[in-house]
Amino acid sequence: MLDIDFRAVVDIRNGRGLRIRVLQRLATELFKRFKWVSSRNFGLGVPELLQEAGRIEADLTIVHLEGGLWIAKKLLETHRNVGVDFDDHPATVIANR
DSSP states (O other): OOOOOOSSSSGGGGGHHHHHHHHHHEEEEEEEEOOOOOOGGGGGTHHHHHHHHHHHOOOOOOEHHHHHHHHHHHOOOOTOOOOEEEEOHHHHHHHTT
């Protein structure tokens, strides 16, 4: 049987995730002002997703969009199996119009 784990890692509904929102805003401001890049610049909760991917030790991790590429790079550095799915990326949709 195929064992798939699909669940939210970061929940920011109804005031939850204040710490993550603050860190996200800080990363955005640091990039705007000083061009300082962090994993948070690639999307909401990216470091938390990497932490969860490391915790579950999946046989294969499939990533999607910009934050996923950062996660894939980090997982590959630890010799983990990674797949990348970009078939419905907005740039692809625009190019096909």
